[in-house]
Amino acid sequence: MLVVTAGVLAALVAAALTALSGSDAYALLGLPDPGPVTKYGLPVVRVLAETGAVVCIGSLLLASFGIPAQRGGSLTADGYAAVRTAGWAAAVWFAGAALMVPFLAADATGRGVSEVLSADVLFGLLDALEEVKAWGLSALIVFVVALLCRIVLSWGWTTVAFGAALLGLFPVIATGHSASGGAHDMATNSLLFHLFGATLWVGGLVALLAHGARGGAHLPLVARRFSRIALAAWIAMALSGVVNSLVRVTPEQLVTTTYGVLVLVKVVALVALGAFGYAQRSKVVQRLAGGAGRGALLRLGAVEVLTMFATIGVAVALGRTPPPAESGPTPGRTELLIGYPLPEPPDALNLLFTGRFDLVWGTLALALAVFYLLGVRRLRARGDAWPVGRTAAWLLGCLTILAATSSGIGRYAPAVFSVHMGQHMLLSMLAPVFLVLAGPTSLALRVFKPAGKEHPPGAREWLLAFLHSPITRVLTNPFVALGLFVGSFYALYFSGLFDLALPQHWAHIAMNAHFLLVGYVFYWPVIGIDPAPRQLPSMGKLGLVFASMPFHAFFGVVLMMSQNVIGENFYRSLDLPWMTDLLADQQLGGGLAWASGEVPLVVVMLALLIQWSRADYRAARRIDRKADADGEADLAAYNEMLRRLAGNDGSAAGGSGAGGSSAEDSGAAGSGAADSGAGDVRATGSSAEAPGEEGAREDSSAGTDRGN
Structure with a gap:
C-alpha cells in the first residue's frame, strides 16, 4: 500500500512539474505539440516504469545480499517472498517500459498516441529513434527478469536475476539528455552512477520495509547491511549528480532557468534525504539490535519512502525539461558524436x-x-x-x-x-x-x-x-x-x-x-x-x-x-x-x-x-620437513634395502666361488659389503638419496634460522 501511495505521489509530482516547466519544451525544440495525452501521460507512464524498476531491483538486492540464505544455497521463506515481490514489480516495470515505446514515439513525432499505434509506423520509429529502441530493449530484458523471479528458488539464480535487472536499466540510462550534445560521455557516465545509486537506495529501503512488515527474521542484520549499501549509494549519487549538473548547466543557470531550478530542488531533496536517512537508520539499527520492535523502522521508512518517490517525480520532470545547453550553440561534429573535440592528432x-x-x-x-x-x-x-x-x-x-x-x-x-x-x-x-x-x-x-555455523552467510x-x-x-x-x-x-x-x-x-x-x-x-x-x-x-x-x-x-x-x-x-x-x-x-x-x-x-x-x-x-621443503619429523625414516628404509640386496648378491657369489668358503663367511663378507655400500651412499652421495640428505641438512639449517 505504501508503494502504491508513493508511486501515485511521484506520478502527480511529475505531471504537475511537467505542466509548469515543460509547456514550452516542444516549441523550444522546434517540435509540434502532440496533445495533452502524450504530454502529461508520458511522465506518468515513466514513473510507472521507474517505480516498478525500483521495487524490483531493491527486492532482488535484499534477497541476494540482505536476507540470509540457507547453508545449502536455497532461499529462505523471507528470501522467496522478496523474490515474488520482485516478480510482481518486474511485471509493472515491463508494462511501463512497453507503454513508453508508443508514448515516446508520439512525443518525438508530435502526434497523439493513437496515431502511432499502427504496426508499420511503430516499428519504423522503433528502428529510427534511439530512446524508443532503448525502452523496447529494456522491456525485453525485464520480461526475462519477470520469468526468472517466478521460477528461482536458489540464492545463486537470485543473484543472476539481480544482475539482469540492473542490466535492464542500462539501455535507458544511455539515452536521453545525457546521451546527446557536448560532453555526453561525462554526462552518461555520471548518470550511470546516479541512477544505479538511486535505484539501489530507494528500492532497498522499500524492500527493507516490506521485510519488516512481514515480520521477517534477522531484521537487525538486514537493516545493518542495507544501511551500508544506502550510504555508498548516496555518496555515488551526490558526486555523480554534481558532475552531471555541471555538464548541463553553468552556475548562473541554476537560478535563471527552469532546468537549473529543478536541479537545485533535486539536490536539496537528496542531501536532506541522505543526512536524515543515515542518522535515523543508524539509530534504528541500534534499537533493533537492542531488541526493539519493527515499528520504529516502519515509521522511519514510511516518511523516507514518500520523500524519495516525490524526488523521483522531480527527476522525471527534470528529464522532460530541455537543458539550457540544448538551446545554446550547436557543438561541432566531432563533439556531437564522441562528446568532445579533437583538434590535434594523437602524437x-x-x-x-x-x-x-x-x-x-x-x-x-x-x-x-x-x-x-x-x-x-x-x-x-x-x-x-x-x-x-x-x-x-x-x-x-x-x-x-x-x-x-x-x-x-x-x-x-x-x-x-x-x-x-x-x-x-x-x-x-x-x-x-x-x-x-x-x-x-x-x-x-x-x-x-568466516560467518561460522551459527551465523548467516556473509561476504566470504x-x-x-x-x-x-x-x-x-x-x-x-x-x-x-x-x-x-x-x-x-x-x-x-x-x-x-x-x-x-x-x-x-x-x-x-x-x-x-x-x-x-x-x-x-x-x-x-x-x-x-x-x-x-x-x-x-x-x-x-x-x-x-x-x-x-x-x-x-x-x-x-x-x-x-x-x-x-x-x-x-x-x-x-x-x-x-x-x-x-x-x-x-x-x-x-x-x-x-x-x-x-x-x-x-x-x-x-x-x-x-x-x-x-x-x-x-x-x-623439496615438504620432503625435508618430513625427513626431519620422522628421523629420515625413508632414507633408513632405502639403505636397509641396499644392505639386503648386497647381502643376497654376496651370498650367491660365495656359494659358487673357487675357494668354497662357508655360508657364514659369505654372509659376513656380504654384510661387510653391504656396510661398505651403505657407507659409500652416505659419505659420497653417489646414489639418488644423496641430494635428499643434503636437502635435509639444508632444511635443518633453515629451521635454525627461522627459530633464531
Missing part, C-alpha cells in the same frame, strides 16, 4: 598528457587500488604478511586500466582505430596479467572472516559460492577461455559488430568490460595466484598460452593486409582534418595487435618459470 605527447578522465573505468581503477590496499592494511594490522610483489602487481594492473581509459589513449580511442587497438591490447593482454598475479581472491578470503561465503558456481567453472574451462579470448577478436572486428558499436557510448563501455573480463578469465588458470576452479598441469598452462599465439598473430596480419576499412562510415563522419588515410591507420592498428602480443607472452613465460621454480622448492 606521443597528446597520448601521454592530454587525458580525459573516464568516470566509469577511471573510477573503477582507483577504487580497486584503494580496496586492495585497505585489505593489505587490515592483514598487516592483525600481524599477517602479504607479499609486496602481489601488491605491486595489482597496482600496475590498476595503473594500466587507468592509462588505457583516462590518458590520451582513452581520449583518442573512440575516434582513431589504431589508438583503439592499443587500448584493446592493454585491457585484454596486459592489465589482466598483472591483476591475476596479485591474487585478489586469496586476499579477500583472508580479509573476510558469497565469494566462495561464486568461485564454485557452474558459471565460473564453465568460463575457466581452457577451451572456453581460449575461444572467448581469441574468438572475440574475429567476432567483433570482422562481423560488422564493431561498425554498429562505434557510434554508441554505452557500447564502448561494454567493449572495455569485455576486453578486461575475457583477458582475466584466460590468464587466471594459466598464471593466476588464486586457485582456479579448474587446475591445469604445468604443460597444459604452457600449451594454452602457445595455442593462442597463432590466432592472435594471424588477426594482426589480416588487419594489416585488409583493403576494407573497418568502421569507415563513422570515422569519416567525424571529419577530423588530420585523419586523411584511414586504411594506413588500420594497418598501423594491425601492426600493434601483432607486435603487442609479444610483451604479455614474455611476462607470462617469466611468471610460469618463477612459479614452477617455487613449486619445486616447496616440494
